[in-house]
Each structure stands twice: as structure tokens, then as C-alpha cells.
Amino acid sequence: MRQRIRPSHIRRSAAFVAAAAVVSALPAVAAPTAFAEEGEPSVVISNLPSASPKPGEVYDESVVLTNNGTAAADGVTFRIRLTRGLDFPESVQGCTYSTVGDQVRQALCELDTVIEPGASIETPVRFKALPHALMEAVEYGTGPTGETPVEGFSDSYRRLALTADSTADLAAVGEWTEALAGNKQSVTVRLRNDGPGWIQNNESDDQPALMVQIPPGASAVEVPKDCAPFAIDGPSGPGGTPGKPTYVCSPADHTIEVGESLAYTFMLKIDAGVRGTIKGEVKATSVYDIHPVFDKNTANDKDWLRIDIPTDYEDGPTTSGGSSTGGGSTDGGSTTGGDGNDPVGQSTGGTGGTGGTGTAGSPSAGGSGTGTVNGNLASTGSDGTPLLAGAAAAAAALGGVLVVAVRRRRSITESS
Structure with a gap:
């Protein structure tokens, strides 16, 4: 049975989510949040802090998912993608890993939780910098109602560009x-x-x-x-x-x-x-x-x-x-x-x-x-x-x- 989360409370999700990144030619600009229709969830995600990891270092931060809609988000699919100079430090239960496109590593994680209207949850994002890391990017988030995100960026699905501490x-x-x-x-x-x-x-x-x-x-x-x-x-x-x-x-x-x-x-x-x-x-x-x-x-x-x-x-x-x-x-x-x-x-x-x-x-x-x-x-x-x-x-x-x-x-x- 899924636990209901009361508004104004933040909790860490049960699934420990690893990080991911992607290079995309689409502009890394978040689109305005669409007006939530009555009876529909509207999930938004916070920004990851920027960093310049050295090769071999692990980036370990968290993001907050908030439901600004008028209905509960019953289950959330959280996607993470990594450019080829980054990788996941370990496999996490509840996540499926694959390589997509041009050497892009992907994790698709199912968060078995319910986000009530006005409530938030926190989930970790982790990745490591490989020896050849330099110009990298991380793509992370979910769809507006908690479904698998589509391509492109919005308030629920974001991209972080970073430069590793290397040459x-x-x-x-x-x-x-x-x-x-x-x-x-x-x-x-x-x-x-x-x-x-x-x-x-x-x-x-x-x-x-x-x-x-x-x-x-x-x-x-x-x-x-x-x-x-x-x-x-x-x-x-x-x-x-x-x-x-x-x-x-x-x-x-x-x-x-x-x-x-x-x-x-x-x-x-x-x-x-x-x-x-x-x-x-x-x-x-x-x-x-x-x-x-x-x-x-x-x-x-x-x-x-x-x-x-x-x-x-x-x-x-x-x-x-x-x-x-x-x-x-x-x-x-x-x-x-x-x-x-x-x-x-x-x-x-x-x-x-x-x-x-x-x-x-x-x-x-x-x-x-x-x-x-x-x-x-x-x-x-x-x-x-x-x-x-x-x-x-x-x-x-x-x-x-x-x-x-x-x-x-x-x-x-x-x-x-």
C-alpha cells in the first residue's frame, strides 16, 4: 500500500536514484509550467547545483519533486541520462539501465510513491566522472504528471551542463x-x-x-x-x-x-x-x-x-x-x-x-x-x-x- 504524503512535508523516496546525463541540441531553457486542469497532477523539479568534478569523483546531490496540481501523482517515473564522460557509480533497485544514442547512459527509475497536491518528495542524483570526462551534461526529471518524460525540457525535466576539472x-x-x-x-x-x-x-x-x-x-x-x-x-x-x-x-x-x-x-x-x-x-x-x-x-x-x-x-x-x-x-x-x-x-x-x-x-x-x-x-x-x-x-x-x-x-x- 502506498503511503500518502501530506502537503508541506518533504520525504526522501524509497528508491535510491542514480544520476544521468545527455547532450542535446535542444535549448536548455525550461518551458513555462502548463496550467493544471482540474483533477490533474502537475509535477515540477528543482535544479541540480552546478559542479566541476575531478575524474574519479562522485557527484551526490538531491532534487525535490513538487506536485503543483489538483490531483495526486500516483507513482513517478524518473529518468536520468549521462554523457559519455560520466557513469553511474552503482546499480540501484528499481532502476533499469541502458545505453541510448551516441554512448549516452540512461537510468529509468520507478518511484513507488504518491505525491499529493501541494506535497513534495526528495530523491538523490548520483554519478561519477570518468578519466576522459570534460564537457558533460546531466538530464534528469519526469513528465508533468509523473509519467516517462518526452524529449525536450520543461519545469519537470531539466538539463545541467558541467565541465569536469580536467583538460x-x-x-x-x-x-x-x-x-x-x-x-x-x-x-x-x-x-x-x-x-x-x-x-x-x-x-x-x-x-x-x-x-x-x-x-x-x-x-x-x-x-x-x-x-x-x-x-x-x-x-x-x-x-x-x-x-x-x-x-x-x-x-x-x-x-x-x-x-x-x-x-x-x-x-x-x-x-x-x-x-x-x-x-x-x-x-x-x-x-x-x-x-x-x-x-x-x-x-x-x-x-x-x-x-x-x-x-x-x-x-x-x-x-x-x-x-x-x-x-x-x-x-x-x-x-x-x-x-x-x-x-x-x-x-x-x-x-x-x-x-x-x-x-x-x-x-x-x-x-x-x-x-x-x-x-x-x-x-x-x-x-x-x-x-x-x-x-x-x-x-x-x-x-x-x-x-x-x-x-x-x-x-x-x-x-x-
Whole structure:
């Protein structure tokens, strides 16, 4: 038999409720409480206090559910959701646990109680921060009459965004390759998250991005869709626009997992008459070129996109598969590994040429002159799609580039 709760009294529910969180693209603004019709309960919930838990710490707070309606709420379904950097510290009797959407942990708890009109109950909310916790959110509450809540937020179902007491280290990875004046050359640059925290930022301007300067003496003729022209203080046009000097590249869902490397491949046209080495800076930053507050290590924020152009060469036979410059690898990474900032000599994924240096009469199986313009390939295979409003970046293939093999008269001296 359920116990009746008298108005103005607050009691702790019998079921010990664990916490939960979710990332949602819907605005975290509570809608006004609907007018309770005669004979209908109207449950509202208090706000959880904000916090910045360290990885490994347990958050343990309580919320109060109050019935502002004119009828009793006979039984309450309490839902909690957690983003992937949070988890439930233990299982609680009366709660059913599952994983929904994009790695979101959920608890659905049945509170075997009755809330009379004007009365309140208190129930705990508990969760722990995992080692990769950083930008997190907790979604908690019930429906207006105590039923299972629908998607979206109201006075009975709320969302708390929090930032764990941790960091994430963004790293820029460039490329060093060769090309011929007047020809086209594909180049791939990367944005990598070295952790320890994962990044999903829909709350501030610290959305992770890679700033790419096209080397003077070259022009971008094909651009990834996730790379927009950059003006003085932000994006200034649609992604994929060619012919601009600087681009800002960012994942569509603003998400980068720990250890993930996002690759952005450009097709450049080298100006006729250019010789020596041309270079442009690549920089790990935010969409608005403001250094993210969560990134405390600036040593690996910058790298270079370098292209060596022969100063003295003689035209050789034309092949359809080889490249005089090489610079690719069969796994899509750059064999140069940027400018020393990539600890393993190459990024962990992405696009790029399929390797090989073409020679006269013996074309290779690919070359750095081919490549793929896709804008956003995660080396980990994660689709990075948010739970409720995800968007996946599409990849567009680029191929069939005719590369001229050359016979070098003398070696090229590497220059920085």
C-alpha cells in the first residue's frame, strides 16, 4: 500500500536514484509550467547545483519533486541520462539501465510513491566522472504528471551542463611534400586530440578547429566541406569555397574523441614560376581563433604545410598513376608526419595518397597528386554523432589527377 504524503512535508523516496546525463541540441531553457486542469497532477523539479568534478569523483546531490496540481501523482517515473564522460557509480533497485544514442547512459527509475497536491518528495542524483570526462551534461526529471518524460525540457525535466576539472590537448599536424610549378598537388592536414578529456562543445565558442593558411604561391582549387573561409574573427563563407588564403576546419558536431585525428585534404594549384619552398601555418584553435581554455599545452598547437618546388628540373614522361613527389602512405597518413609534432611520424588516420613515386614507363599505384577531399574522417571510426541532433560529415572522392614524373638533375636541399 502506498503511503500518502501530506502537503508541506518533504520525504526522501524509497528508491535510491542514480544520476544521468545527455547532450542535446535542444535549448536548455525550461518551458513555462502548463496550467493544471482540474483533477490533474502537475509535477515540477528543482535544479541540480552546478559542479566541476575531478575524474574519479562522485557527484551526490538531491532534487525535490513538487506536485503543483489538483490531483495526486500516483507513482513517478524518473529518468536520468549521462554523457559519455560520466557513469553511474552503482546499480540501484528499481532502476533499469541502458545505453541510448551516441554512448549516452540512461537510468529509468520507478518511484513507488504518491505525491499529493501541494506535497513534495526528495530523491538523490548520483554519478561519477570518468578519466576522459570534460564537457558533460546531466538530464534528469519526469513528465508533468509523473509519467516517462518526452524529449525536450520543461519545469519537470531539466538539463545541467558541467565541465569536469580536467583538460584536453589539441594538436596540429601539417605535411611536408613536393610539387611542380604549374601543377596540382593534394595535401592533408590534421587536428588531433591527445586527451585526457574528450571534446564535445555545444555550449561556448571553444568549439575545436584547425586554422589552415594556404602557402603563398599556391591556391586552393578544391576544399573540404568542413573547411570555411576565415576572415578577421570568424568563418566568412560556406565550407568548400575555393580560392581563399585561410580556412577554418571543424567537425560538424564539434566532437573529437581522445586519440582521434580529423583529416582535411586540400587540392592546391602551384603557381607557375614558383621555386624553392613555400609554406603556410596550420594551427589548433577554435572556430573563432580563440585559444580553447581547456587546452593547457600550447607546444603542439602549430605546425607547417610545406611544399618543395624544384629549382632546376627537366620534364619527363607523363604517367597516369605515379607522382614525382611521393608523400603518401597506404594507410592514408602522411609519411612526413608534419613538422616533428606527430609522435608516431604520421597521423592515425585520414586521407591522402596511396603512396609510390612514379618513374618513366613504370607508374606507381597512386601518388600524392591524387588524394581525397572529404573534410572530416575520424581515424578511430567514430561517427561523432550527438544523441538527439546528430549530423555526420559526408566525404567526397577526388581522383584521376594526372601527375607528371620528372627526372631530377640535382637533389633538392631541404629548407624550413
